Amino acid sequence: MRTTNRFITAVIILLxxxxxxxxxxxxxxxxxxMYVTVTTMHWNMDNDDFDMDEWIATEKEFMDKVTRKNEHVxxxxxYTHLYTADNREILFVRTFKSxxxxxxxxxxxxxxxxxAWPDEKAADAFFKKQASYYSNYHADEIYxxxxxxxxxxxxxxxxxxxxxxxxxxxxxxxxxQEEFNKLxxxxxxxxxxxxxxxxxxxPSVHAWGTDRRDFVEAFVVDSMVELDKVAGRTGELVxxxxxxxxxxxxxxxxxxxxxxxxxxxxxxxxxHQLNK
Numbered sequence: 713m714r715t716t717n718r719f720i721t722a723v724i725i726l727l728x729x730x731x732x733x734x735x736x737x738x739x740x741x742x743x744x745x746m747y748v749t750v751t752t753m754h755w756n757m758d759n760d761d762f763d764m765d766e767w768i769a770t771e772k773e774f775m776d777k778v779t780r781k782n783e784h785v786x787x788x789x790x791y792t793h794l795y796t797a798d799n800r801e802i803l804f805v806r807t808f809k810s811x812x813x814x815x816x817x818x819x820x821x822x823x824x825x826x827x828a829w830p831d832e833k834a835a836d837a838f839f840k841k842q843a844s845y846y847s848n849y850h851a852d853e854i855y856x857x858x859x860x861x862x863x864x865x866x867x868x869x870x871x872x873x874x875x876x877x878x879x880x881x882x883x884x885x886x887x888x889q890e891e892f893n894k895l896x897x898x899x900x901x902x903x904x905x906x907x908x909x910x911x912x913x914x915p916s917v918h919a920w921g922t923d924r925r926d927f928v929e930a931f932v933v934d935s936m937v938e939l940d941k942v943a944g945r946t947g948e949l950v951x952x953x954x955x956x957x958x959x960x961x962x963x964x965x966x967x968x969x970x971x972x973x974x975x976x977x978x979x980x981x982x983x984h985q986l987n988k
Contacts, residue, residue, distance in 0.1 A: 862914075
């Protein structure tokens, strides 16, 4: 896909392979989420009565009565397939202040659910309906957030586009924390934060899941048209900060050693009614 390929070429943010705790403690704002849980679910393709508006209404009811009232959950959202390998995918994403809050959130959600549906029959009917939208399979990942996020200034009032780039780290013997910090800070502050088409940028690293090499960058944009503009603007900002071609080449060489070269690209739609 032309948009994604150009974007990949232009956007290079790298992470030195180090313990997660070192990033979590480096200049962490007191109000920043420390962990992100991502549950990948799949539509129940045998549900012949599926209606998108009813699904949104069902999940919004749960969001209003449980998730938004759960003090251990800092944020939450649903993301549906736009351009991924599986059109059945739905991501349920939540953010937390601490690892302890991840554990406390489950118990608190159970308490809030009992308060919201005290009648057992009504509760059974609601949760049966909610479960009917999904297949039995799901997968869970936990990521640790990093500094350098570009936080959205207001809650979305419309569906937005989420572009995710998942890269794999290399472990260079000649890498250093000092070099990594300088490269990352320069790129984040002078390219990503200045790119007006990027409404939100959220970097994170593997904390629990299938592959400790994972480095995940989430970019929020208004539309696919805006995503196409991100690449060109990123290129302009790169040249503005590194105007000398030789220095740009040197920068790319330094950055490149931190990656295996393997990556995956995923595009989802944020369902704006289902955000906390």
